[in-house]
Ligand SMILES: [Fe+2]
């Protein structure tokens with residue numbers, strides 16, 4: 166009980182602090198000026214930006230005349246200067262990253278995933294990475310489950326992905342199996358992702374929970390951890406990086422499952438919490454968990470050895486007004502996206 170009270174007190178202090186900071190900061194205020202005035206180092210500044218997002222204030226950064234300044238209501242918390250190396254020595258890779266589509270759930274947002282694939286097509290992107298939970302799964306021990314879904318069981322959910330997942334000429338989707346997908350395996354040893362790959366040549370299954378791949382020599386890991394979320398956005402990804410450290414060190418780590426959006430660099434790994442394509446569920450509502458809907462576009466410039474010289478994670482987040490939050494509307498209205 167004491168512990169809960171202490172935690173609540175801590176949350177109140179943090180929230181008040183962020184409200185004060187938010188009031189003090191003006192748009193276009195130079196970040197260096199703010200850091201100097203309050204004697205903050207780079208990590209402390211990052212902590213403030215992260216907390217501002219936790220409490221819905223969104224203090225971001227932008228570049229203005231070669232100087233980094235604050236920008237309120239912005240999600241962008243990293244400004245990286247382009248490399249001095251001439252671009253003909255660098256390999257440019259552009260990727261799109263999505264996650265947690267939860268097909269079969271009445272809250273799915275396939276129409277927004279379609280928008281992302283249209284955008285990927287316009288940009289000439291060849292690879293989309295999906296970090297797991299393609300389908301909503303089947304939990305026999307959750308009595309509320311069938312009521313929240315419009316597709317039940319393996320056949321209905323797997324067929325829906327095969328039939329409805331965006332099909333865009335030139336784009337291959339590579340994906341891992343997430344915690345909800347895994348329920349079909351636990352129930353009857355059916356690997357939904359394996360079957361989707363057999364039916365769709367443009368969809369490639371890379372493995373369960375975790376997969377490594379190399380694109381233009383850049384090592385990328387995709388991860389779908391289990392378990393609950395944490396208040397601080399960076400906490401869980403940091404723990405994942407610490408585990409990875411000894412075995413395989415990717416340059417980029419893409420994390421699904423949390424339905425959150427966040428990007429940061431830790432121990433030289435560029436980590437991204439990838440948002441989802443599902444409106445906040447009843448479970449998240451009850452637990453007070455946040456939910457972000459959207460995708461990332463990654464601009465990567467690497468050298469011949471696969472070292473990243475420039476990295477820009479571009480967040481594409483959808484606003485509540487973009488979402489179809491009436492349960493079942495997406496399932497009824499959405500049309501399959503096919504670009505030939
Ligand atoms: Fe999920």
Ligand SMILES: [Fe+2]
Nearest residue numbers: 298343344422
């Ligand atoms: Fe999950």
